[in-house]
Amino acid sequence: MVMKNFALILILLVFGLPFLVITDLFPLHRYGMFARIPENPAQVERYSFETKTLGSKWQKLQTGNPYFDDSYLPALAEKVYHLPADSEKWVMKLRSVPKEKPDSIRILRISGKSVIMKPVFP
Amino acid sequence: MNKLRASGIIIFLTAAGFFLIWLLEYMLADFVTGGLPKDGFLYTLYPALRLKMDIWGTQSLMEILASVKFRFLVLAGFGYYLFANSALVADADFSEKKAVWLVKLFFILQLLFVPDLLNELRLRAQWQALFQPSGLSVLWLGDFPSYAVFQFLAILLFGISAWLVLARWDAGSVYPFLAALGTLLIWTFLLSVFFGFGKTDHTYASMFSGMAGMVVFLHIWRSNPAEIGFGFRIFQAFIWCCYFFSGLEKVFLSGFDWAGSDHLQVLAALHPGYAADWISQIPFSGILLGLGLIFQLSSVLQWRFPNWGYINVAGGVLFHFGTFFLLGIGGYFSPWLAMLIFLWPQQGRR
Numbered sequence: 001m002v003m004k005n006f007a008l009i010l011i012l013l014v015f016g017l018p019f020l021v022i023t024d025l026f027p028l029h030r031y032g033m034f035a036r037i038p039e040n041p042a043q044v045e046r047y048s049f050e051t052k053t054l055g056s057k058w059q060k061l062q063t064g065n066p067y068f069d070d071s072y073l074p075a076l077a078e079k080v081y082h083l084p085a086d087s088e089k090w091v092m093k094l095r096s097v098p099k100e101k102p103d104s105i106r107i108l109r110i111s112g113k114s115v116i117m118k119p120v121f122p
Numbered sequence: 123m124n125k126l127r128a129s130g131i132i133i134f135l136t137a138a139g140f141f142l143i144w145l146l147e148y149m150l151a152d153f154v155t156g157g158l159p160k161d162g163f164l165y166t167l168y169p170a171l172r173l174k175m176d177i178w179g180t181q182s183l184m185e186i187l188a189s190v191k192f193r194f195l196v197l198a199g200f201g202y203y204l205f206a207n208s209a210l211v212a213d214a215d216f217s218e219k220k221a222v223w224l225v226k227l228f229f230i231l232q233l234l235f236v237p238d239l240l241n242e243l244r245l246r247a248q249w250q251a252l253f254q255p256s257g258l259s260v261l262w263l264g265d266f267p268s269y270a271v272f273q274f275l276a277i278l279l280f281g282i283s284a285w286l287v288l289a290r291w292d293a294g295s296v297y298p299f300l301a302a303l304g305t306l307l308i309w310t311f312l313l314s315v316f317f318g319f320g321k322t323d324h325t326y327a328s329m330f331s332g333m334a335g336m337v338v339f340l341h342i343w344r345s346n347p348a349e350i351g352f353g354f355r356i357f358q359a360f361i362w363c364c365y366f367f368s369g370l371e372k373v374f375l376s377g378f379d380w381a382g383s384d385h386l387q388v389l390a391a392l393h394p395g396y397a398a399d400w401i402s403q404i405p406f407s408g409i410l411l412g413l414g415l416i417f418q419l420s421s422v423l424q425w426r427f428p429n430w431g432y433i434n435v436a437g438g439v440l441f442h443f444g445t446f447f448l449l450g451i452g453g454y455f456s457p458w459l460a461m462l463i464f465l466w467p468q469q470g471r472r
Contacts, residue, residue, distance in 0.1 A: 032371025
């Protein structure tokens with residue numbers, strides 16, 4: 001009986017805690033990807049990193065890695081765009097990864113409201 | 123009379139909890155509108171909060187706080203449902219011999235998906251500079267671990283799973299339980315790295331949850347073989363709860379607008395799968411999202427009505443293939459599809 005009750009309380013904790021506090025508390029998962037209705041696609045803000053090396057043009061940063069290309073980089077670009085206090089740290093990290101280290105990195109808001117460019121990180 | 127008294131206590135505690143959270147919400151509202159500090163525990167718990175505050179303002183935090191008390195009510199109701207029906211869940215016809223094969227089947231799936239997980243970690247290792255542990259994994263993770271550590275743990279996982287599949291072990295043995303616990307701990311470590319790039323990815327969620335359920339099942343079986351049927355139902359609950367809580371989250375964040383006619387077109391445009399254009403143009407195709415939500419919310423009925431598992435398995439297969447063709451999420455080699463096998467009713471019965 002004690003074991004049964006313990007098992008049921010465990011289920012409540014494992015699934016209930018992240019549900020209650022509305023966040024992922026890995027290893028406790030909060031479920032429901034895409035649970036919030038997105039805005040109209042035309043109004044959704046989308047961001048992109050662009051990089052430049054000496055003597056070349058600005059070009060969109062692509063990692064050649066399916067995990068980081070599709071949604072990770074735009075999400076990171078959004079974070080860097082909106083949180084200036086963190087931006088230097090993330091740009092430094094980002095710069096360290098590609099084989100060819102970019103001289104400059106900038107963030108573009110490519111859709112949603114007006115297209116705005118964030119200042120260049122030298 | 124005892125049952126009546128217990129129900130009274132539960133209702134009282136639920137109401138007390140609801141009003142306590144409501145009170146906290148008022149106190150926090152003053153704090154939030156007065157300006158949040160730049161750092162602190164709140165941001166550790168909600169890493170995305172600062173970003174949301176910058177984009178949407180304090181309103182987003184107030185919306186989150188407002189729903190917590192109602193989430194508490196739903197959780198209390200779910201707990202009551204679990205406990206009130208637990209006596210009906212016991213299954214005296216459950217066979218230990220067949221349970222051995224169910225455990226082996228679970229670890230065969232591990233053998234299939236461990237190489238997949240290792241490959242995912244290899245992809246992440248190339249971008250380890252951007253690694254930042256999330257959730258409670260900040261407690262045991264610092265910098266990105268060496269790839270050799272992943273390889274070693276994957277081989278260990280493979281070995282443990284292969285042993286559980288191939289070896290002859292007694293029903294009452296402690297070894298399967300210890301092996302399952304070891305497997306859960308190793309997966310916890312590997313997945314904490316997998317999640318350390320700030321991106322929600324639930325590829326292995328039901329398999330990981332099922333792993334915790336497997337540990338509980340094997341422990342109940344070992345300590346009280348008469349309750350083996352109940353233990354297996356707990357293992358199943360760890361799988362269908364993934365669907366149920368996913369449905370609840372949709373109801374709380376989007377309400378029943380989730381099944382609105384425009385929503386499917388918007389989703390298909392933002393996350394296009396192979397058949398997104400075609401499906402989203404079909405009149406009343408928004409009803410597919412409604413059916414998906416009904417399937418997720420009704421998965422909870424498997425606790426009270428075991429044969430609901432037939433609907434959960436059929437609904438789950440349609441749901442996962444639907445999300446693949448419509449939104450490009452998942453695929454045929456999906457741990458979610460594999461875990462549905464265990465929701466099939468009548469398993470393990472003599």
